[in-house]
Amino acid sequence: MTTMTDTSLREFKMPDVGEGLTEAEILKWYVQPGDTVTDGQIVCEVETAKAAVELPIPYDGVVRALHFPEGATVDVGTSIIAVDVGGGAVPVEETPPAKEEPQPQPKPEPAAKKPEGRKPVLVGYGVAESSTKRRPRKGVPAAAPPPEETLYGASVLQSIQGELNGHGGGAQPRPLAKPPVRKLAKDLGVDLATITPSGPDGIITREDVHAAVAPPKAPEPVVEAPAAPAVSYEAEGARETRIPVKGVRKATAAAMVGSAFTAPHVTEFVTVDVTRTMKLVEELKQDKELAGLRVNPLLLIAKALLVAIKRNPEINASWDEAAQEIVVKHYVNLGIAAATPRGLIVPNIKDAHAKTLPQLAESLGELVSTAKEGRTSPAAMQGGTVTITNVGVFGIDTGTPILNPGESAILAVGAIRLQPWVHKGKVKPRQVTTLALSFDHRLVDGELGSKALADVAAILEQPKRLITWG
Numbered sequence: 001m002t003t004m005t006d007t008s009l010r011e012f013k014m015p016d017v018g019e020g021l022t023e024a025e026i027l028k029w030y031v032q033p034g035d036t037v038t039d040g041q042i043v044c045e046v047e048t049a050k051a052a053v054e055l056p057i058p059y060d061g062v063v064r065a066l067h068f069p070e071g072a073t074v075d076v077g078t079s080i081i082a083v084d085v086g087g088g089a090v091p092v093e094e095t096p097p098a099k100e101e102p103q104p105q106p107k108p109e110p111a112a113k114k115p116e117g118r119k120p121v122l123v124g125y126g127v128a129e130s131s132t133k134r135r136p137r138k139g140v141p142a143a144a145p146p147p148e149e150t151l152y153g154a155s156v157l158q159s160i161q162g163e164l165n166g167h168g169g170g171a172q173p174r175p176l177a178k179p180p181v182r183k184l185a186k187d188l189g190v191d192l193a194t195i196t197p198s199g200p201d202g203i204i205t206r207e208d209v210h211a212a213v214a215p216p217k218a219p220e221p222v223v224e225a226p227a228a229p230a231v232s233y234e235a236e237g238a239r240e241t242r243i244p245v246k247g248v249r250k251a252t253a254a255a256m257v258g259s260a261f262t263a264p265h266v267t268e269f270v271t272v273d274v275t276r277t278m279k280l281v282e283e284l285k286q287d288k289e290l291a292g293l294r295v296n297p298l299l300l301i302a303k304a305l306l307v308a309i310k311r312n313p314e315i316n317a318s319w320d321e322a323a324q325e326i327v328v329k330h331y332v333n334l335g336i337a338a339a340t341p342r343g344l345i346v347p348n349i350k351d352a353h354a355k356t357l358p359q360l361a362e363s364l365g366e367l368v369s370t371a372k373e374g375r376t377s378p379a380a381m382q383g384g385t386v387t388i389t390n391v392g393v394f395g396i397d398t399g400t401p402i403l404n405p406g407e408s409a410i411l412a413v414g415a416i417r418l419q420p421w422v423h424k425g426k427v428k429p430r431q432v433t434t435l436a437l438s439f440d441h442r443l444v445d446g447e448l449g450s451k452a453l454a455d456v457a458a459i460l461e462q463p464k465r466l467i468t469w470g
Helices: 108-116 149-153 156-166 179-188 206-211 246-259 275-284 297-311 357-372 446-461
Strands: 001-004 009-013 021-029 040-048 052-056 063-065 073-075 079-084 092-093 265-273 316-320 325-328 335-336 338-340 343-344 385-392 409-413 417-424 426-440
Touching: 021 446, 052 179, 073 446, 179 206, 265 446, 275 297, 275 426, 297 335, 297 357, 297 385, 297 409, 297 446, 335 357, 338 357, 409 446, 426 446
Parallel strands: 335 385, 385 409
Antiparallel strands: 001 092, 009 079, 021 040, 021 073, 040 052, 063 079, 265 426, 316 325, 338 343, 409 426, 417 426
């Protein structure tokens, strides 16, 4: 008779895909028990408090078990799927002593078997960490446990780190990178072994992958499973519906409450004639340098804000409560508020201040399309310094936006409407919008906030100032 051995079983744990997040909800499984998986294959989609992320499996094998159903919330570090890297269960003899007695050196055998804790199989002694050619029958003295046992033994930290970097069971050392970064590199055709890591402990970051691509390009689009519908508790004929608050919406709610009751908000408004800016947008759409790129009023509004920050750098800052210091940023990570089916997110364009107009247009297009597809990564929502929220797309004239936590200013852009306006001494129909700038009054006083907002308005009224001031 034979039985099955689990010596080649790998448990893939929920990684920290959001830089410090403690849990994630499993939205969808793409595999089932019995399916064959390969290194880098997407096995499930999870939603953290910041975004929906697809998780690739870091080894080849056969799925043995899914430990949680769709919709379950799982703590980081908890095993979610079991994979047999040996290609399936291995039959073994239930009477192994009969196989061991003919061996010329029977005494070393128990010493070798005891620390390893493996059963003899038909071929060798099971799958070892480094190679299937390892044979403990050669009388080798007992040694320290192999990496496989370390992975499942006391060193939990090593286990989690190995799986986060996608090399939990491989003998060949692989570059350190979290699963989303490894997936990004695969999509872009980048060999991680050729990248010099800039992250802590030698971990390759998304920025490292993007920097290795010339020219930069967005990851190839991936078909996304439909967003998991919100669970509601509604009895027939009920007058109320209760919707669980979790994921992105839960994180947004907590962030907004924290921001509103931590940073003293001040909001200022200005109404401006943007007719010339709208004409420039139409001209830029015909420019060969911008062919194929997203050119719209938001592009020039973003550029106007970047120029205003350059002229008023103190508005691009943050408040360090612990050190009681104002931290002025010499870079601009420009956030763009985006409404998605899962809630409000604010991805940002890294180092937007250093980008040309075509580069800014490309980044904006990638940011918006990625957000709409639900593919925004947690890293893309980290480190923002100032934000734009375009409420005008909903036909709203203006609002009083709440600061994104850790930032000092947010610009709201209202709808652009054809209105009667005094132009060169005569009332004429002009394209007009209202801008609203909210800022943290702890570090931005009324004069600074007013100057920054006035500069944005002046540029949109006379876009040639992008050249003279930029």
